Amino acid sequence: MRRLVSFESRRQPVVSRTVFYGRLARNALYSLGFVSVSLFAGACGYIYFENMRLVDAFANASMILASMGPLTPLMTDGGKIFASLYAIFSGLLLIGISSLMLAPVFHRILHRFHVDEHDTDPPRRKR
Template sequence: MKKNKNILPPKAFAKRVSKYAFYSIILLIISLGIGVFGYHFVGALGWIDSLYNASMILTGMGPVNEMKTEAAKLFASFYALFSGVVFLSTVAIFFAPFAHRLMHLLRIDDIED
C-alpha cells in the first residue's frame, strides 16, 4: 500500500457521506414498505396502523397492534427479525465513510505485520 495516500478533501468526503446516506434511506424506505404492505394485507390493519406498526418494529420499539391470525403472527415475527438485520445494516452503511476516514487519519492501513 502507498504510504502517501491522502484523505479525501472535505467536499469529496461530504459527497461520499451523502451517497451512503442516500443508500441507507433507500434501504429504510424499502424495508418500511415491506412492513406496511405486509401489515396491511397479511395483518388486516389499516394503512396508518400498518405504517405505525412497521415504523415501530423497524426502529426497535416493538409491536403496537395484536396480530390475530397465524399468518399475521408469522409475518410479524419474520418482519421483526428482518428489521433487526436492516437496522444494523443501515447503521453500518451510514457510518462506513466515517470509519474509513478514521482509519486513514489514524494511518491504520500503514501498519505492517
C-alpha cells in the same frame, strides 16, 4: 463494472472534506432508500396478513422497524409469523444501516493512521 462504494487506497492521500461529505450524503441516501423500501414492505405485509388499514399498517411497520414493537395485537397466525420475520429483518437492517452510515467516518479515521507522509517503505515482494 463500477463499484457501489469506493474508497481511496492506502497509498493515496486522504480525500478532501468535500468528497468526504459527499460520501456521507450518498450513504445517507442509500440508507433512506433501504428504510423506505423496508417500511413499504412491512406496511404491505400487515395489510395482507392482518387486514389492517393503511395507517395502522404503517404505524406497526414503523414501530417494528424502529425496534419498539407492534402497536396492536396480532390476530392471525400469518400475521404473527410475518411480524416475527419482519422484526428479525429490522434488527439486521439496523446493524446494516449503522454500518453503512459509519463506513466513511471509520475509513477516514483509519486512513489517517495508515497514510504515509513520506513513503519510505521498500516495495514488497510477492512470494
